Amino acid sequence: MQAAYDALHALLGERFTTGASDRALHGQSESHFADMPPDGVAYPQTTAEVAALVSICAAHGLPVIGWGTGTSLEGHALAPHGGITVDFSRMNAVLQVSADDMLAVVQPGVTREALNTELRATGLFFPVDPGANASLGGMASTRASGTTAVRYGTMRSNVLALEVVLADGRIVRTGTRAPKSSTGYDLTGLFVGAEGTLGLITELTLRLQGQPDxxxxxxxxxxxxxxxxxxxxxxxxxxxxxxxxxxxxxxxxxxxxxxxxxxxxxxxxxxxxxxxxxxxxxxxxxxxxxxxxxxxxxxxxxxxxAQDRARLWSMRHNAYYAARAAWPDAYAITTDVCVPISKLAQAVRETADDIAASGIPGPILGHVGDGNFHVLLLPHRDDPAQMAKAAALAHAMADRALRLGGTVSGEHGIGMGKLRYMDREHGAGWDVMTSLKAALDPHGIMNPGKLLRQP
Amino acid sequence: MQAAYDALHALLGERFTTGASDRALHGQSESHFADMPPDGVAYPQTTAEVAALVSICAAHGLPVIGWGTGTSLEGHALAPHGGITVDFSRMNAVLQVSADDMLAVVQPGVTREALNTELRATGLFFPVDPGANASLGGMASTRASGTTAVRYGTMRSNVLALEVVLADGRIVRTGTRAPKSSTGYDLTGLFVGAEGTLGLITELTLRLQGQPDxxxxxxxxxxxxxxxxxxxxxxxxxxxxxxxxxxxxxxxxxxxxxxxxxxxxxxxxxxxxxxxxxxxxxxxxxxxxxxxxxxxxxxxxxxxxAQDRARLWSMRHNAYYAARAAWPDAYAITTDVCVPISKLAQAVRETADDIAASGIPGPILGHVGDGNFHVLLLPHRDDPAQMAKAAALAHAMADRALRLGGTVSGEHGIGMGKLRYMDREHGAGWDVMTSLKAALDPHGIMNPGKLLRQP
The missing domain is CATH 3.30.70.3450 (Alpha-Beta Plaits)
Known part of the structure; x- marks a missing residue:
């Protein structure tokens, strides 16, 4: 291990650390998972540094975990097997804005708000809006969506091209600047939503939209x-x-x-x-x-x-924090199911009935135009019976979404939190994912413990 | 080989044939490729039959080639290594139309016109329109698009879920009926555009659109x-x-x-x-x-x-045949490049200049809202100098598209025709595709000779 750390220090100097505070900070999440700190934290500034650090980790069998802003809700950026967290906060440049082609090229650490601030003078904007001021690399990795996906689509349809560092340190570019292509497997679409288990995104080419009149x-x-x-x-x-x-x-x-x-x-x-x-x-x-x-x-x-609208959506975006503040003694379990639109009323009604019967606070909101809704379950943290009931409610929601032809996550992803549902939602498809993972990351160093069937 | 044929006969009866006329029919294409007939043709009626026939082919190392309507333009459905062509014309049922969820579930042999005829009474339509009355399985496999993609997207965004038979006979379902999902790798997106090299599509769930007022x-x-x-x-x-x-x-x-x-x-x-x-x-x-x-x-x-519009678009859709009829002694080379929208005028202008200088007929048209355009190059078939010039023109178009940040195919795909450009367009990404292929089809039986780096 020390050899790996020495090599990382040689590569990054003070931008690699095994200090307790950096490790602790990167071992936390915004959701209900226990802290799981990495062994070290790297702050690369270039793709070449990312490739070099992944190569070092590969040589020493060290896990590699990407980190954007840490706002993931399913423990995606935790380090259950230790390893090196790659914090992209110093790769936060907007590299190019092409108004003519309505696209932007950004580094993964750029947040969606920073990009939209940069775009203000162009008459263009980047529409995907998950609420949190997440990094665009993280948003791509979890296939984020949010309030505007009903009109503009999720990250899947708004990422045009990527640069990715693979598990063996190779740098791959996917996609082009043309609006469409039919030249082989859709690698861009494969890395979007892969939760960092196939590689680290080091650059994104994003579709922009014109500000409506x-x-x-x-x-x-x-x-x-x-x-x-x-x-x-x-x-x-x-x-x-x-x-x-x-x-x-x-x-x-x-x-x-x-x-x-x-x-x-x-x-x-x-x-x-x-x-x-x-x-x-x-x-x-x-x-x-x-x-x-x-x-x-x-x-x-x-x-x-405009400021009234900003206030309205800011209130909506802060709903999670507002609800947590309203129940300060509660443990917060965020749920995220998505059903066919025709089943939305039934899914919400049955969920609300379950919550009412449980006696646990569970306010409901959602991006309902996509059939996607969330309950924030708030059992009292010191009441084991409430905690068990809340877990059962969350489970019933996922179960119902699957029964109704939907999915256990509309936008938050799998991470560590929803592994238990993958078999039921995907069956043999989960095995296919595992095969693809083995093909690109045979030693399993990229974000282990997430998304895939666990060894 | 006879053992494989016996097993296929036992499975499919007269719906498996090694007869010369069926083989010849499935060895032709609409483009300029030489005929390459398969060793036999299968006409399955169910997914179970497809799975069983793929298992038989896998056991005997026989190539498996999917066939929809044979309208592909890059030799996708030819059999350069022999094997069994799977003709989906008897899997042509619209299994379900859900107006409430604005989706249809179809077998792969349904053509886009047949689906739209079936939808006529619902007020819904399926928008992707490549011109040819192609099968929906084939359209998904080549990631087809066409005249309406500028508004409604390509097959990539209009396929919600798939059923696929893999190279080992496993049946996999991808996606759900919910409008979006964040539960792992986007397998639907991986099979769309894979040109039958990762598996055979046996069922599609398609997004529908409301007929505009x-x-x-x-x-x-x-x-x-x-x-x-x-x-x-x-x-x-x-x-x-x-x-x-x-x-x-x-x-x-x-x-x-x-x-x-x-x-x-x-x-x-x-x-x-x-x-x-x-x-x-x-x-x-x-x-x-x-x-x-x-x-x-x-x-x-x-x-x-409505009938004026129908006449207009029918004229457009038949442009290819009309041009071939106008130069009956010509060999037809269809090109298909796609560039960033800001480069469209330059790309078309330079292409037109090249064609004018060559003296070869080369009418131009395109889905230009996507930056996608085609030249139909029509060298005289008995003039080797014209043939060589036409090949050079096609090459110059692909080369220019790449230089301008675009792609060598907007919608026709790679098949056998554009393998030579894959390395330049994708670089290490092509190796990634080859790794994914090896993971899902280690013996290389699914549509060999297409899309991937050839062994």
Whole structure:
């Protein structure tokens, strides 16, 4: 081990450390996993350094774990087998913005907010918005999505090309700057969502979108959850090109009112946004408004100005932290299921019934236009019975998503948290993943303990 | 070999044949490749039969080649190493249409036109339109796209889930019916575009689109090619959601006028289609019209009625056959490059200059909204000097696409025809593809001779 550390020090100088505080920091996660620190932390500045450090780790059989901002929710960046965490915070340059080709080339440590700040003067933006100010390398690795995926797609459709360092230190470039290609296996698509188990992403070419001329956002209330979710189903089926359509339940509304001084009625709400031409946005809002009215929803409360919209979505994005703050003694279990749109109302209703019966706080929200929703389960941390019940609730949600033809994760990924469902969701497909992993990382050094069948 | 044939006969009865006419039929292609017939042809009716026949082939080391409608342009379905061609024409059932989830489940032999006929009453349609009435299994395997990809994406984004028979006879299901997922490697995306080299697709779950309330189509003429391609670049950069934006050069216009009795001016044209609400379509047409006028293009000639639009696109789809008929003594070489949109005008201009200098007929058209265009090179078949020049022109196009940051195939694929460019386009990425291939098909029985580095 010391030989590996010596080689890493020789390569990176002070940018490789085995110090306790760096290790501790990179052994934590935002979710409910125990701390699992790595043996050392590297802060590379170039792809060549990443390739060299992976080669050193490969030579010594040391695990390699990528680290963006640490906002993953399924323990993706923990080090259950030790090894070296590669922190990309010093590879945070926007390398190129091509307004003509509507794309940006970035290093993996750039966060989505930093990129959008950089793009402000161009009239373009990067649409994928998981809430957290995550790094783009991390977002690609977990196939992140969030509030705008209903309109602009997930990371899968917004990453055009990648540079990746493989487990043996080889540097591979996937994709081109052309909008499409039919030249062999879609390696870009393979590395997006691979959670760092096939290689480390060292550069991304991202599709950008033009800022729409017209944007408007609104909230509306419903007397019950079913009316809200049925409204979503009808809206998606009618093809209205919603830019955002988010569900929040009455509990989240209560939390928001208390925390942010809003005065929304304590009922289930939809938070929506329309993008298009000014006239197009009016048409969309009118079509959506007709469905809302048919379902007994309230009139829209509009967020007229840009800062009103920013406040609205900031409130939504901070929902997780707001709920945790509202139950300071609770342990937080984040769930993330995604069902076919026709099953959304049933899935939410049955989930809400289970939560009500359990007596455990479990506010619900979701990117419901994709059939994707989350419950934040908040059992009291010192109550083993509540903890067991919460685990059972989370399990029932995953089980229900699979029964309804859906998936156990819409956007958070597998990491260490959802390995138990992979066999049921994928069957022989999980074996195929394991074969692909063995082909590209035969010694299993890339982010071990995650996503794949464990040896 | 006889043992394998006996087993296949026992499995499929008369639906397995080694007869000369079936073999000959499956040894031809629509492009310029020599005939390469298989040793036998199988016509399975179920996934179980496909799995059993692949297992028999695996046991005897026999190549397995998938066959849809035989419309591939790069020799994908030829049998350069013999083996068994699996003709999916008897697996042509639309298994399910879910209007609620806007998806269809189909067998691989269903053609895109058959699916759209089946969908007519639902108000939904399947948008991917490569021109040929190809099978959906084949379209997935070559990652087909075509005229509507600029709006609706390629097969990559329109296939939600697959059932695949692997080289060892295992049956794997990929994806779910939920609109998105973050549960491991994107196997669906890996099999789409794999050209049958990783397995045989036996079932597809496809995303459907709602028929837009408003559709309008038009053509407009430009004095020169550059004005037309610059119009495309500006249109795409301005974010007008074109449903189709196709370029045809003056030569194709002359061919169309002669063959179809149209009276378009013999100049470069754009053929366009708008989808949306009636008001939205008007807005789009107006925005596009402003760009056309700025670039000196003509007023639109509208295709008002559905049958006018059908005639327009049928003319476009038959361009390949029309050009071949116009030069009956020519050998036809179809090219297919795709460049970043900002490089479109340069790529088309330089290509046109090369063709003019060569003296060989080479009409140009393309799905230019994606940066994708084709030249149909038509050297006289008995003129070796023209044949050599045509090959050099095709090579120069591929070379230019790579230099401009693009790809050697936008939609036709690699097959046998473009192997020579894989190293330059992908470098180490091609080795990665070869590793993945070896992992899933260690004995190399799935469609050998295509896409991958050849042993």
């Amino acid at each position: 017209g944007i408007s956002a609104a909230v509306c209330a419903f007397d019950d959850m079913d009316a809200a979710t049925q409204t979503v189903i009808m809206t998606i089926q009618s093809g209205i090109p919603m830019a955002r359509i988010e569900f929040i339940d009455a509990t989240f509304v209560r939390i928001f009112n208390a925390r942010h001084g809003t005065d929304m009625p304590e009922k289930p709400h939809l938070m929506v946004e329309f993008h298009g031409t000014p006239q197009g946005v009016r048409e969309q809002a009118e079509s959506f408004g007709n469905i809302v009215a048919d379902m007994g929803g309230s009139a829209f409360q509009w967020a007229e100005q | 408003g559709i309008s189509a038009a053509v407009c003429a430009f004095d020169d090619m550059d004005a037309a391609t610059q119009t495309v670049i500006m249109t795409i950069q301005s974010g007008i959601p074109m449903a189709r934006i196709e370029f045809i050069d003056a030569t194709f216009v002359r061919i169309f006028n002669a063959r179809h009795g149209t009276d378009m001016p013999e100049k470069p044209h754009l053929m366009v289609e708008f989808h949306g609400t009636p008001q939205g379509v008007r807005e789009q047409a107006e925005s596009f019209g402003n760009i056309v006028a700025d670039m000196g293009g003509s007023a639109f000639q509208w295709a008002e009625q």
